[in-house]
Amino acid sequence: MYDCNTLSDYQLDIGTLLHMDVWDGWKEFLTGCLLGNKYKVQRYLSKEKPVVNYQKRVALYMAAFCGHLQLSAWLLRQGARPTEEVGVHPYREWCQSNHHPDVAKCPVHAAADAGQLMMLKAFINYSILCLECQNSAGQTPLQLCIQYKHKDCVLYLVTKMWSMVSYPNFPLPMKIYIKLKLWLLKAQNNICRIKRRNQTAVFRTRVGDIVLVDGFTKPKMTSKGFYQAMVKDAGSKRLRLNNLFQHRQGACCLKASEGDQKGVNLKLPPLGDANKSTDKPQRKKRSRKKNVSLCNEENMDQNMCLARVPLPPISILKPHHYYSIPDAKFLLNPSLESFSEHSGRTPRENAIYYLALASAFKEKPWLQQLSIARTLAKKSICKPVC
Structure with missing residues (x-):
């Protein structure tokens, strides 16, 4: 299970039907990710910045597994990286000891698991570091493709791994080039940490962010829709529109009622008044x-x-x-x-x-x-x- 417990801990047998809820406001977003609908994903993104960054990582992971190239290309332009771990929801970052090992997987690992050759090509073209990106078990995309017997992906990754990077004066093997690039990135990250003075920071959450503790706070994983989650009081008064067009004596009336307010009638002139001068004798007959x-x-x-x-x-x-x-x-x-x-x-x-x-x-x-x-x-x- 997700919290690293086994089925026997919950007294469940193999074949038992389980109902799993998702985060409130995520139903439409996850549906868009499965279908590869870029516009639906854009529409149902959260308004909170930490949650939006997490949603982009989740969307890129699902797009890599399903092979949605258009959605993944948009997510890469938005800052999501194929070598970045998906991680956990920002509301639950404090419980690191219960994290499932699969949260350390990256989108490039999902593409390798599913044998999505075009996604692997797109990710490696975006960042050559995808070749040496390791999951929680220390497996690279090449090892995953060998494990799941994706022949086309294995041939492509082997060709890339044993290629040479050409420079004006000397060629450089791909493995050495990747190690040098990883070393430079690590040095840059250390310099940034020193400048920000956040060497002791463990969590990415900040003071004022929402933290969920099981059994103590109201759960936010009840599979509510996007609009239901956005509305605080679902039973609040709403604007109700009665019959939109009511033709009475050649006039259109629009009635709107809200709560105990009195109805407001908007009367429009009859359609034929503007042409009364010439059309009147014909209408009489x-x-x-x-x-x-x-x-x-x-x-x-x-x-x-x-x-x-x-x-x-x-x-x-x-x-x-x-x-x-x-x-x-x-x-x-x-x-x-x-x-x-x-x-x-x-x-x-x-x-x-x-x-x-x-x-x-x-x-x-x-x-x-x-x-x-x-x-x-x-x-x-x-x-x-x-």
Whole structure:
């Protein structure tokens, strides 16, 4: 088990079903890591800096094991390193004596365990020190690949390990080059410690950070979602929106209620007020029964068209048949009332409907879309009148 106890210590038999919880707010983050979804991982990162650094190490480890190259490339740019131990959560760094040995594994070890050749190439290209990175048992990636019989990975690592690093005056074997680089890095770290005067520091946590003690503090590993963990009081008052759009007497009302506050009504003017001057005589003659006779599909299409094709007022834009079919006007002499009677739509609604249909041809210029809409509208007028 994680705390170095055996199954017999918990009186569990082999084959028993165990339910393991994750840290609160980590469900969506871990799902994004498993799927390799970079944007989901970015969205559900924690707001605390120590936790974010730990999440990046965990995400790189999981990406290395699953072979998600895009996610690992982004994490490397964010500062995560393939040779850095994953470690434990910052809230539990104080209990070092109970750490599981696997917390000392690095992302490069996960790639070697799973035989992810492309991940190994990416990590070694990022840092050549990956070749000599050891886990808690002292095993290098090459030894792990040999143990799990990943032939392609073994051939690649052996080729890299026995290669030469070329300098202007002399070549240097890879093993000696790695030892020199490790020695330089160790010297740089010692200099930084002396400057910061933190030679006695054991933990990376600071005064004021959260510390969890089992049995004494409230657990934070209950598998809560990201938003549930962010909200302190889940039962607090929330803003509730009732029916978003209520059409009453040609007006739209938006009601919002919060707690004991009174509802606030936002009334918008009727849709046809702006065009009252020209559309009024036509609307008077249309009976209410004819509006009911329209099918639901046409009403849905008209609502979609109104949202997609905003047209100027009728006083500026004449009905489309005024421009497109002057010959039919003289030959057949159709009136606006007869067209509305046969088609069930006003000329303006008809124009909006066919402009929306023509707008589906996105590869064509707007003038050609307008020509298509005129052709369709012309047929829709001539057919019922004839």
